[in-house]
Every structure is written in structure tokens, then in C-alpha cells.
Amino acid sequence: MTSGGDAGVGGLTEALRxxxxxxxxxxxxxxxxxxxxxxxxxxxxxxxLQWLTPEESATxxxxxxxxxxxxxxxxxxxxxxxxxxxxxxxxLVEAAxxxxxxxxxxxxxxxxxxxxxxxxxx
Amino acid sequence: MTSGGDAGVGGLTEALRxxxxxxxxxxxxxxxxxxxxxxxxxxxxxxxLQWLTPEESATxxxxxxxxxxxxxxxxxxxxxxxxxxxxxxxxLVEAAxxxxxxxxxxxxxxxxxxxxxxxxxx
Amino acid sequence: MTSGGDAGVGGLTEALRxxxxxxxxxxxxxxxxxxxxxxxxxxxxxxxLQWLTPEESATxxxxxxxxxxxxxxxxxxxxxxxxxxxxxxxxLVEAAxxxxxxxxxxxxxxxxxxxxxxxxxx
Amino acid sequence: MTSGGDAGVGGLTEALRxxxxxxxxxxxxxxxxxxxxxxxxxxxxxxxLQWLTPEESATxxxxxxxxxxxxxxxxxxxxxxxxxxxxxxxxLVEAAxxxxxxxxxxxxxxxxxxxxxxxxxx
Numbered sequence: 001m002t003s004g005g006d007a008g009v010g011g012l013t014e015a016l017r018x019x020x021x022x023x024x025x026x027x028x029x030x031x032x033x034x035x036x037x038x039x040x041x042x043x044x045x046x047x048x049l050q051w052l053t054p055e056e057s058a059t060x061x062x063x064x065x066x067x068x069x070x071x072x073x074x075x076x077x078x079x080x081x082x083x084x085x086x087x088x089x090x091x092l093v094e095a096a097x098x099x100x101x102x103x104x105x106x107x108x109x110x111x112x113x114x115x116x117x118x119x120x121x122x
Numbered sequence: 123m124t125s126g127g128d129a130g131v132g133g134l135t136e137a138l139r140x141x142x143x144x145x146x147x148x149x150x151x152x153x154x155x156x157x158x159x160x161x162x163x164x165x166x167x168x169x170x171l172q173w174l175t176p177e178e179s180a181t182x183x184x185x186x187x188x189x190x191x192x193x194x195x196x197x198x199x200x201x202x203x204x205x206x207x208x209x210x211x212x213x214l215v216e217a218a219x220x221x222x223x224x225x226x227x228x229x230x231x232x233x234x235x236x237x238x239x240x241x242x243x244x
Numbered sequence: 245m246t247s248g249g250d251a252g253v254g255g256l257t258e259a260l261r262x263x264x265x266x267x268x269x270x271x272x273x274x275x276x277x278x279x280x281x282x283x284x285x286x287x288x289x290x291x292x293l294q295w296l297t298p299e300e301s302a303t304x305x306x307x308x309x310x311x312x313x314x315x316x317x318x319x320x321x322x323x324x325x326x327x328x329x330x331x332x333x334x335x336l337v338e339a340a341x342x343x344x345x346x347x348x349x350x351x352x353x354x355x356x357x358x359x360x361x362x363x364x365x366x
Numbered sequence: 367m368t369s370g371g372d373a374g375v376g377g378l379t380e381a382l383r384x385x386x387x388x389x390x391x392x393x394x395x396x397x398x399x400x401x402x403x404x405x406x407x408x409x410x411x412x413x414x415l416q417w418l419t420p421e422e423s424a425t426x427x428x429x430x431x432x433x434x435x436x437x438x439x440x441x442x443x444x445x446x447x448x449x450x451x452x453x454x455x456x457x458l459v460e461a462a463x464x465x466x467x468x469x470x471x472x473x474x475x476x477x478x479x480x481x482x483x484x485x486x487x488x
Contacts, residue, residue, distance in 0.1 A: 008130040012215055015222060023229065024236040028295050031192075032171045032179035032402075036294035038199075039164045039405050043287010046161055049154045050280035051272050053420065057154035061210055070153075071212050074203070075221035077160075078214050081199060088183055090193050092200050093134055099197030100137060107145065114146040150417050154280075158416035161283050165409010172402035173394050176297060252374040256459055259466060267473065268480040275436075276415045276423035282443075283408045290405055293398045301398035305454050314397075315456050318447070319465030321404075322458050325443060332427055334437050336444050337378050343441030344381060351389065358390040 009082060009092055016083045031088055038080040045073040131204060131214055138205045153210055160202040167195040253326060253336055260327045275332055282324040289317040375448060375458055382449045397454055404446040411439040 020026050048070050049057050061067040085092040142148050170192050171179050183189040207214040264270050292314050293301050305311040329336040386392050414436050415423050427433040451458040 008132075008215055010130075012218055012222075015219070019222060019226065022231045023234045025234075027236075030176035030180050031182060032174060032176045033294055035164075035168055035171050035179075036290045036398075036402060036405075039161075039168055039402075040287045040291035040294060042157075042161045042164050043284045043290070046157055046280045046287070047284035049157050050277055050284060052154060054152035054154045057157075058152050058209070060153060061212070070210065071217050072221055072224075074207055074210070074212050074214065075217035075219075077203060078207075078218035079221060081196070081203060082218065085196055085200075087180070088192065088196070090183070090196050092196065093130055095193050095197035096134055096200035096204065097137070097197075099194055099201060100134075100141060102194075104141065109144045112145045112147075114149075155416055158276075158280060158283075158412045161280075162409045162413035162416060165406045165412070168402045168409070169406035172399055172406060252376075252459055254374075256462055256466075259463070263466060263470065266475045267478045269478075271480075274420035274424050275426060276418060276420045279408075279412055279415050279423075283405075283412055286401075286405045286408050290401055293401050296398060298396035298398045301401075302396050302453070304397060305456070314454065315461050316465055318451055318454070318456050318458065319461035319463075321447060322451075322462035323465060325440070325447060326462065329440055329444075331424070332436065332440070334427070334440050336440065337374055339437050339441035340378055340444035340448065341381070341441075343438055343445060344378075344385060346438075348385065353388045356389045356391075358393075 012078075012082050013086050016079060017086060020083070029083060029087055031084060034080055034084040034087065038077065038084060041073060041076040041080055045070070045077060048073060134200075134204050135208050138201060139208060142205070151205060151209055153206060156202055156206040156209065160199065160206060163195060163198040163202055167192070167199060170195060256322075256326050257330050260323060261330060264327070273327060273331055275328060278324055278328040278331065282321065282328060285317060285320040285324055289314070289321060292317060378444075378448050379452050382445060383452060386449070395449060395453055397450060400446055400450040400453065404443065404450060407439060407442040407446055411436070411443060414439060 020029055048066065049060070052060065060070055082092060085095070142151055170188065171182070174182065182192055204214060207217070264273055292310065293304070296304065304314055326336060329339070386395055414432065415426070418426065426436055448458060451461070
């Protein structure tokens with residue numbers, strides 16, 4: 001899955017900024033508050049998967065109802081992550097790319113193969 | 123902040139897929155496991171902000187050390203979110219955009235102004 | 245606040261075990277699943293506090309409605325924590341007491357006074 | 367596992383209050399901050415279990431090293447939960463017991479048997 005021909009993270013960042021501005025919600029959107037909101041949404045996502053086996057979780061999207069809820073929760077998580085990165089002035093894709101480069105150094109292919117000690121960030 | 127001229131979420135998705143494949147880590151990357159890893163990283167992010175006031179959190183990036191840790195944690199959160207969306211076959215930006223459209227309907231500007239009952243997703 | 249004349253954590257542990265047994269829910273109560281459920285409930289608790297200032301959060305119990313929701317979420321978190329400790333064979337109060345003793349060594353009063361670097365566990 | 371002949375949650379509550387007072391940490395221990403710290407510790411607990419299968423998680427205590435880490439994280443979670451309940455003036459065992467009574471009403475044995483839709487709190 002790649003994000004379509006749309007404006008990607010940059011466009012979403014702009015849309016969320018406008019959404020907050022129009023409602024005068026910027027006052028609530030401190031990094032501390034947004035990080036809590038992000039964690040709250042991740043909690044809702046976990047709740048969708050908590051009683052599933054790992055195998056069941058791998059096919060959750062085949063069920064329109066459960067799959068729809070998972071997609072909505074993932075959307076919420078992304079919303080708060082993008083908004084948080086924006087108020088902090090962090091480029092989300094760049095931060096992730098830098099972290100991945102770190103991980104590649106710390107987990108060279110030959111040593112890490114097949115053992116998920118802690119991956120990919122640890 | 124908009125993500126640069128890079129490949130955006132799509133490019134990151136590909137890079138993470140390759141990273142996992144090379145290490146044979148796909149076997150560990152069930153949605154259930156990845157959601158836990160995502161929550162673990164969000165927990166580390168919260169730990170960076172937990173004793174700060176909301177005002178202090180707003181200037182955390184001015185401190186190179188604390189700011190660097192926050193950026194790294196945000197990168198980790200994004201890594202697992204992108205990877206999770208990929209194994210579920212969800213377009214992250216699209217899922218967030220759809221959810222934002224929902225929120226716009228549920229929180230019309232005139233009524234939501236200045237009151238962050240629950241925003242922007244609730 | 246101390247727990248009343250009741251059986252405390254031990255009594256609650258027994259009640260939760262009976263509750264799960266009667267419903268044949270033991271099969272779902274692996275440590276992995278219970279840890280996710282615990283995190284999900286903590287997410288709901290965060291959602292109650294996310295838009296409050298720290299000062300507002302300190303008086304949240306004065307509002308019967310918000311206070312009732314916070315108390316219910318705290319109850320849910322305790323339920324899953326007690327259940328998780330039970331299936332792992334961990335004595336919850338003992339584990340916390342041991343950890344506190346560690347912290348007392350790592351944060352001697354004279355040095356830690358007034359600076360919440362990371363406390364009380366870090 | 368029942369907590370030993372010790373003072374239980376009440377004794378732990380007192381010990382944590384004294385610990386915070388001696389270090390003048392009460393100023394940092396708002397409900398908002400403590401809820402974030404609680405979530406941070408739960409994140410560390412999840413990290414210990416994230417790559418394990420549910421079956422592996424059920425025997426994690428048999429490994430002295432991993433089991434010791436899990437026990438320490440559980441202790442940290444309990445520390446912040448007890449502290450949070452204390453500053454909110456909530457009796458932890460009572461709140462959980464009340465919530466369990468609710469769940470017993472919502473999930474009557476005959477209907478809930480063997481199906482963990484969402485349990486025991488949902």
C-alpha cells in the first residue's frame with residue numbers, strides 16, 4: 001500500500017492544521033496533550049486486536065465490520081501523530097527514515113536474520 | 123513541516139518492508155505484535171513528556187538533547203504505524219483523511235469553536 | 245485512601261479468577277492478551293485527562309460525571325493488572341514494594357529533592 | 367497469588383506517599399502526569415511481550431531474566447496506579463470491585479460462556 005497520488009503527509013498536515021485553526025483548538029494542542037491523545041487512540045486500536053490470536057489478527061481486514069473499525073483507529077492514530085509532529089516542527093517521514101538508518105546499523109542483516117530480539121527499533 | 127521531496131509514506135513503506143524481509147522478520151510482524159510494538163513506542167514518547175508542563179512540552183525541541191529524544195521516539199512510532207498499515211493493507215494517509223472528514227461532520231466549526239470536548243476524532 | 249476492611253488485592257484476585265472461570269474466559273487470558281487489554285484501558289483513562297491542564301486534572305473528581313468516568317477507568321485498569329499478575333504468578337504488592345526499594349536506592353532523598361528527572365521508577 | 371501478610375494496597379499507598387513527600391515530588395504528581403507515567407510503564411511491559419506468541423507469553427516467568435523484567439515492569443505499573451488512585455482519592459480495590467459487579471450484570475454467565483467479545487470490562 002502506498003499513499004495515492006494525493007498530497008501525502010504534507011497535505012494531511014495542512015488539512016489538520018486548518019481543521020484545528022477553524023475550531024480554535026490550537027490552544028489544546030500542546031505536545032503533551034497530543035501525545036496523550038495519540039496514546040488514547042493506540043489504546044482503542046489495541047482493544048480491537050487484544051482477544052485475537054496473532055493469526056486471526058492477520059486476517060482481520062477480511063471482516064468488513066472489524067476491519068472497518070481497525071482502519072478507523074489507524075486513521076485516528078495517524079491524525080494525532082501527524083498533528084503532534086507538526087506542532088513540534090518534526091518531519092515525520094524524515095524522523096522515521098533517520099531512525100531506520102540507525103536500526104540498519106544496529107541490526108546488520110547477517111546477525112539479525114530470523115531473530116526478532118527487538119526490531120526494528122529496539 | 124511537510125515531508126520533503128522524498129518518496130513520502132510510500133517510500134518509507136517500501137524501505138520498511140525491505141528491512142523486515144532482509145532480516146526474515148515478517149514472521150514476527152503480525153498486526154497484533156506490531157500494534158503492541160507501536161504502543162510500546164508511544165509509551166516511550168509519553169515518558170519524555172510526562173513531567174513537563176504543557177507549556178514546557180511546547181518548547182521541548184529547543185533543547186537539543188530532549189528534542190533529539192522526542193524526534194527519535196516520534197520516528198519509532200511512525201515506523202511501526204507505517205509497518206502495521208502495510209501488513210493490514212491500509213493506506214495510512216487515506217484512512218486519516220477519511221476519519222478527518224468524519225470529524226468535520228461531527229464537529230461543525232460553529233459549534234465546536236474553542237471547546238475541545240474531544241477533538242479532532244472523539 | 246486505603247482499601248477498606250475487605251480482602252484487598254487477594255480477594256479481588258479470587259473474584260476475577262472466578263469471574264473468568266465461570267465464563268470459560270481463561271483461554272483468552274494469556275499474559276500477552278491481558279497486557280494489551282491493560283493498555284487499552286489505560287488509553288481510555290488517558291482520554292479522560294488529555295485535554296485537561298494538570299491543574300484541572302487535580303480537581304477532576306469534584307465533577308461527579310467526569311470523576312465517575314475516571315474512577316470507572318481506574319477500576320478497569322486495576323482489574324486487568326490484577327488478572328495479569330495472577331496468571332503470571334506475580335504478587336502485585338510485593339513486586340511494587342521491591343521496585344520501590346530499588347528506587348529508594350537510586351534516588352536518595354538528598355539528591356532527588358525537588359527534581360523529578362524520572363520518578364519514582366525511572 | 368494473594369498479597370502476603372503485609373499491609374497490602376494501603377501500606378503501599380502510604381509508602382509511595384512518603385517516598386514522594388521526602389523528595390518533594392508531590393508537585394509533579396498531578397493526575398495528568400501520573401496517568402502518562404502509568405501509560406509509559408505499560409508501554410515497557412508491552413515491549414517485553416510484543417514478539418512472544420500468546421503461548422510463549424504464558425511461560426515467560428520460567429525464564430529468570432525475562433521473567434524478572436516482566437515482574438519489575440508490573441511493579442512499576444502498580445506503583446503509578448496506586449499513586450494515581452491516591453492523589454485522586456480513589457480506593458483502587460473498591461473501584462475495581464464495583465466495576466466487576468457491573469461486568470457481572472452485563473455479561474451473565476449463561477450468555478458470555480466461551481466468547482470473549484470483550485471481557486471482563488468491555
